[in-house]
Amino acid sequence: MITLYRFPYSCYALKVQFLLDHLGLPYKVRDVPFGDRDELIEVTGGRVMVPAILHEGNVVVESRDIFQYLLTLSKNDLVPAGMEAAVWAYLDWTDSLLEDVLFRIASPGIAEQFTKPTEKALFIFIKERKFGMGCVSEWQRTRKELIDRAKVLLAPTLETLSQSDYVMGNRLTIADVSLAGHLAMVEYADPTLLPAISPDLQLLLSRLRNSAKG
Ligand SMILES: N[C@@H](CCC(=O)N[C@@H](CS)C(=O)NCC(=O)O)C(=O)O
Incomplete structure (x- = not known):
């Protein structure tokens, strides 16, 4: 199970969520209260920005790095060969x-x-x-x-x-x-x-x- 930390409006978090949906990976969403980021800071070791994901003890931040990480977790055609x-x-x-x-x-x-x-x-x-x-x-x-x-x-x-x-x-x-x-x-x-x-x-x-x- 993957946990996605997000603000519900964040484009960077929303695109990670769309990716999770398209990969069919099981996940749960943690909506980080804008004014209380204690849990996010604890999980990420000090970061106040979303998105972040937690998966089997791995914490990944930055949406681009999260994309790269998630794309390796399930077989998919989202980055077609040659493109x-x-x-x-x-x-x-x-x-x-x-x-x-x-x-x-x-x-x-x-x-x-x-x-x-x-x-x-x-x-x-x-x-x-x-x-x-x-x-x-x-x-x-x-x-x-x-x-x-x-x-x-x-x-x-x-x-x-x-x-x-x-x-x-x-x-x-x-x-x-x-x-x-x-x-x-x-x-x-x-x-x-x-x-x-x-x-x-x-x-x-x-x-x-x-x-x-x-
Ligand atoms: N380069 C980062 C950008 C992430 C980002 O800018 N997140 C915004 C929300 S869209 C954020 O958490 N900002 C902190 C704040 O507004 O306090 C990524 O791709 O993940």
Whole structure:
């Protein structure tokens, strides 16, 4: 049994969860309270970020390393032979250029989901420490421009998806799984956001959820 430590909105944790579902591996989810990370810190030896997994005494952190670890645990076609460079490069793109826009679109909505005032304030504070005072409100105000930027970034992906069910080749790969994690974060923040970027993204996410083994 694998334990996945996550925040329910975290794109990096959600993509690991999609991978677990597609590999059909048994797992349980530990939702880490945003304001109480004692268990996470104890398990990981001091880390305050999610995701982390615990499996047979092994602790793995960083979603990319977790992907590499999990992919060895069960026979699968998620990294097709000959497409290693392409699918890992797409995964890295989702975690960098794409995430940089999508988390800004999602952050105002994620902040609103916290029920504890301290957790909401802490979430905003952490963002402001990195991106400047008032950044989350600014991302709310400039949502339309951010959505337009996401549309530009995702245009090639959507063009491919208009011809195929998958981002790369004719089968599901880690490229789709990684993209889905990021889309699920946006959906968590506000279900109207994904269709505002493109209704086809909603369809992709549903298709991916329906095709999971778990
Ligand atoms: N490079 C890391 C990034 C993980 C990450 O940024 N996690 C965020 C949530 S999406 C986090 O835990 N942040 C700590 C915080 O907000 O306090 C990975 O791929 O796992």
